[in-house]
Amino acid sequence: MDPAGTDDLVQRVGERAKDPASCVEQRPSELWSSVTTMGVGELMGMGRSLAADLGRLLRQGPDAEINARADSIERSMTTPADIPLPAVASEAQLAAAERRLGFALPPLLRRLYAEVANGGFGPGSGILGTAGGWSTDRRQTVEDLYAEMLDAVVENRDWVWPVGLLPIVDLSGAYTCVDALTAPYRVVEFDFEELDEEGRDGGWSRAFRDAAPSFEGWLAEWANKPTPTEREAARQAEAVSAMTSVPEVTRAYWAAMTPEQRAEHGLPEKGWGRALFGDAWGDDPRDGSGDP
Numbered sequence: 663m664d665p666a667g668t669d670d671l672v673q674r675v676g677e678r679a680k681d682p683a684s685c686v687e688q689r690p691s692e693l694w695s696s697v698t699t700m701g702v703g704e705l706m707g708m709g710r711s712l713a714a715d716l717g718r719l720l721r722q723g724p725d726a727e728i729n730a731r732a733d734s735i736e737r738s739m740t741t742p743a744d745i746p747l748p749a750v751a752s753e754a755q756l757a758a759a760e761r762r763l764g765f766a767l768p769p770l771l772r773r774l775y776a777e778v779a780n781g782g783f784g785p786g787s788g789i790l791g792t793a794g795g796w797s798t799d800r801r802q803t804v805e806d807l808y809a810e811m812l813d814a815v816v817e818n819r820d821w822v823w824p825v826g827l828l829p830i831v832d833l834s835g836a837y838t839c840v841d842a843l844t845a846p847y848r849v850v851e852f853d854f855e856e857l858d859e860e861g862r863d864g865g866w867s868r869a870f871r872d873a874a875p876s877f878e879g880w881l882a883e884w885a886n887k888p889t890p891t892e893r894e895a896a897r898q899a900e901a902v903s904a905m906t907s908v909p910e911v912t913r914a915y916w917a918a919m920t921p922e923q924r925a926e927h928g929l930p931e932k933g934w935g936r937a938l939f940g941d942a943w944g945d946d947p948r949d950g951s952g953d954p
Contacts, residue, residue, distance in 0.1 A: 668770060671878065672777060674885045679747060679783040684889035686788040747779040748795045755780070759792035762805045765826050768840055768847040768877055785884045786831045786838065798832040807837070811852075820863040827852075838873060846876035908939050908946075917948040 679685045719728055751759075756775060760766050767775070774789070775781070781791025781803075790796050790804050797803050802810070807829040814821040826843030827850060836853040851873045858865035874880035916924065916938065921931045929937055935949030943949065 668773075668878065671770075671882055671885060672773060675774060675783060675881065676778045678885060678889060679778050681889060682745075685747065685783045687785055687884070745782070747782040748791060749780060750777060751775040751780040751792055751795060755792055755794055759803075759805055762793075763808055763828070763842075765842055767828075768842050768845075770847075770878055770881070771830070771840065771842075784831065784881065786833055789830050790832065802832075804828055804830060807832075818859060818864045818866075821857075821866050840877050846878065848872065849874040849877055849880040908935075908942050908944075913946060913948065 753776070756767065756772055766772070771789075774783075775792060775795070779791075780795025782788045782796035788796055790798065790802070790807065793803050793805060795803060798807070811823040811827075811829060814823055824841075826841060827839045828842045829837040829839045829852070831838035833851070833853075835855060836851060839850045839852055841848045841850065849872075851871045853869050853871070856865050856869035861868075874883070913935070916934065924934050925931070932950035935943040935946055936951060937949075
């Protein structure tokens with residue numbers, strides 16, 4: 663992609679990142695977002711409260727208080743969380759991340775961290791950030807995940823993680839990764855479900871799948887998809903168009919009738935199109951009100 667194209671892509675990603683409804687494809691629910699930020703004590707307290715409500719429900723049946731709490735939990739389970747994006751990454755943060763990783767970040771990814779946000783936007787649940795930025799439910803950033811992948815060889819000597827393959831999106835048991843060492847920085851998916859210690863090389867080779875030939879192309883595909891707001895606007899425009907226009911097949915149907923046949927429907931000899939459809943008929947002269 664030429665520099666102008668890259669500039670346009672960064673701008674498009676920045677625009678999408680500003681809208682909570684479009685900055686990621688998968689937003690966690692308010693309940694899940696709340697649970698993942700709780701400490702052990704808070705989780706235990708929530709568990710005790712739910713157990714007490716359940717016991718009360720079994721003993722005496724539902725009441726207004728229990729129903730209200732159940733409704734509140736249901737809303738929090740179905741309402742997407744509105745999580746603010748992290749701030750952009752500083753040059754010091756990016757340099758520290760590259761030192762820990764042992765290689766430079768792909769230029770476009772580095773620019774996005776510095777100009778849009780330190781992760782939290784993009785396909786899936788969002789691109790993970792560097793330390794201090796967007797992280798997984800386990801509070802892991804890209805540096806943490808890369809270090810964890812390198813340690814897989816301790817469990818199985820066949821599980822040697824490719825140097826420079828950087829996990830950038832958590833797919834709940836799988837990861838989208840970018841080859842940070844070689845332009846155009848191809849995108850690869852890694853799936854833990856494919857690992858099988860009894861199979862050839864422990865299932866390691868089949869756990870990888872090419873997802874896109876370049877990071878820019880992969881990101882552009884997401885950035886250029888219509889946002890929920892854009893899809894709704896298009897839907898409304900189509901609905902308005904359907905209500906304010908007359909399909910050609912309908913126009914042809916009425917135009918094929920004789921004046922006598924149209925008269926049987928109470929239509930005038932001239933201007934019957936507008937009599938039927940009002941302004942939606944437009945300037946079509948077939949109703950005899952204008953020049954043919």
